[in-house]
Amino acid sequence: MKTIYITGHKNPDLDSICSAYGYAKLMNLQDPDNAYIPVRCGHLSDSTRGILEQLDIDIPKYKRDVYPKVKDVMLSGAHRIDADDLLTVVAAIYEKNNPSAIPVYENDSFYGLLCVDDITNWTMRELSRDNKITSIPKVREIMTEQGPVIDSHELFDEAKNMLLASGKRGLAVYDENGYVGFVTRRCFLNVPKCDVILVDHNESSQSIRGIETANIVGILDHHRLDAIKTDQPVFICSEPLGSTCTIVYQQYIRNNRTPDPVTAKVLLTGLISDTLILKSPTTTGDDVVAAHVLASICRIDLEQYGLSMFSRVKGLKERDPKSAILSDFKTYTENGIRIGIGQCEVTTLDDLPDYMEEYAATLDEIRSMQQLGWAILMITDVIHEHSALLCTEHRGNRHLPYEALDKNLFDMPDVMSRKKQLLPEIIHAVGE
Numbered sequence: 001m002k003t004i005y006i007t008g009h010k011n012p013d014l015d016s017i018c019s020a021y022g023y024a025k026l027m028n029l030q031d032p033d034n035a036y037i038p039v040r041c042g043h044l045s046d047s048t049r050g051i052l053e054q055l056d057i058d059i060p061k062y063k064r065d066v067y068p069k070v071k072d073v074m075l076s077g078a079h080r081i082d083a084d085d086l087l088t089v090v091a092a093i094y095e096k097n098n099p100s101a102i103p104v105y106e107n108d109s110f111y112g113l114l115c116v117d118d119i120t121n122w123t124m125r126e127l128s129r130d131n132k133i134t135s136i137p138k139v140r141e142i143m144t145e146q147g148p149v150i151d152s153h154e155l156f157d158e159a160k161n162m163l164l165a166s167g168k169r170g171l172a173v174y175d176e177n178g179y180v181g182f183v184t185r186r187c188f189l190n191v192p193k194c195d196v197i198l199v200d201h202n203e204s205s206q207s208i209r210g211i212e213t214a215n216i217v218g219i220l221d222h223h224r225l226d227a228i229k230t231d232q233p234v235f236i237c238s239e240p241l242g243s244t245c246t247i248v249y250q251q252y253i254r255n256n257r258t259p260d261p262v263t264a265k266v267l268l269t270g271l272i273s274d275t276l277i278l279k280s281p282t283t284t285g286d287d288v289v290a291a292h293v294l295a296s297i298c299r300i301d302l303e304q305y306g307l308s309m310f311s312r313v314k315g316l317k318e319r320d321p322k323s324a325i326l327s328d329f330k331t332y333t334e335n336g337i338r339i340g341i342g343q344c345e346v347t348t349l350d351d352l353p354d355y356m357e358e359y360a361a362t363l364d365e366i367r368s369m370q371q372l373g374w375a376i377l378m379i380t381d382v383i384h385e386h387s388a389l390l391c392t393e394h395r396g397n398r399h400l401p402y403e404a405l406d407k408n409l410f411d412m413p414d415v416m417s418r419k420k421q422l423l424p425e426i427i428h429a430v431g432e
């Protein structure tokens with residue numbers, strides 16, 4: 001049974017979390033021989049967490065990275081040798097398996113590793129002294145000093161270097177609860193790869209740490225394609241729809257399945273959130289159909305549910321500027337310029353003058369911290385379908401097609417989508 005992680009992008013939003021959850025549910029039904037685990041590679045904002053908690057599901061757990069680890073290659077040892085066993089017990093094992101290290105126990109707890117060098121050295125010593133072996137020792141009598149122990153969460157490459165540097169044939173592996181296994185040089189011959197499915201993104205810069213070392217087995221997305229090179233053929237479903245949750249819903253249909261009511265509500269949540277209650281111009285007919293079917297499966301009023309969801313979102317004045325901006329912040333590289341674009345949803349733009357300056361200063365801090373050429377914040381009023389754009393100093397500001405409200409602040413009536421409406425203008429502006 002393999003484990004396949006399903007992850008959305010960094011700074012996970014509802015579409016990322018909900019599509020990972022819904023797709024894992026489907027894949028576990030479709031392919032029960034493997035385990036599909038939805039995870040998130042970033043921390044949740046308070047409002048996202050609040051909305052997810054109301055869904056009464058196991059919220060996908062945080063996964064720091066998908067780098068190969070010692071626990072992916074360690075051995076547990078098929079044989080149980082006691083420190084007081086005679087060496088003849090070990091001989092029987094060697095005849096069959098030829099292991100380079102064997103774990104040794106003392107009263108059921110781990111005592112140490114017996115390495116093949118311990119045996120060879122002892123044998124050679126005996127032979128050089130008497131020309132024959134006169135007595136059979138206990139295992140503990142020939143064991144030499146143990147090497148350093150390795151943490152099971154240690155990175156593959158680090159552990160490999162530790163083992164080589166130790167000069168030992170094998171090292172014991174521990175986790176927070178004690179001994180869990182051991183590694184020998186053979187464990188490090190092939191680098192293991194984590195299987196990962198990407199949802200709601202396909203660019204490695206937006207993905208979980210270590211994605212370059214992983215095996216990508218699928219992509220479900222609705223963003224521009226700047227995909228990672230894969231080793232093997234991969235299932236890709238990339239469509240310009242309003243939400244990845246719609247694409248996941250369509251996978252249920254394609255496989256002749258209906259999401260259960262809880263999963264339907266989860267998918268609807270991501271869909272409504274990403275399409276701003278089906279009002280964003282990214283919304284397609286497919287999204288509208290999916291939303292209504294999902295709403296009828298979980299028996300809720302779509303509009304009402306959407307408004308109650310967005311009413312949970314705090315105004316920017318009450319939020320910490322840095323965490324508000326970074327909660328949904330994506331970076332792009334265009335024309336050699338690194339651009340960061342954040343988007344915040346609000347229910348009114350009337351209080352913009354109250355917090356504008358503080359947010360502008362914070363945005364500039366983020367720009368210099370992340371070494372961006374241009375940092376931008378799109379503030380979207382989801383109720384009135386209207387956005388404002390706050391930018392750091394950049395020559396691109398002059399090429400934006402929006403009316404300036406103030407210095408580096410622009411008015412964007414009817415603009416709601418970062419991806420579909422704003423990003424093309426930004427790309428155009430840096431190309432000028």
Ligand SMILES: [Mn+2]
Binds near residue numbers: 015200222243
């Ligand atoms: Mn999305």
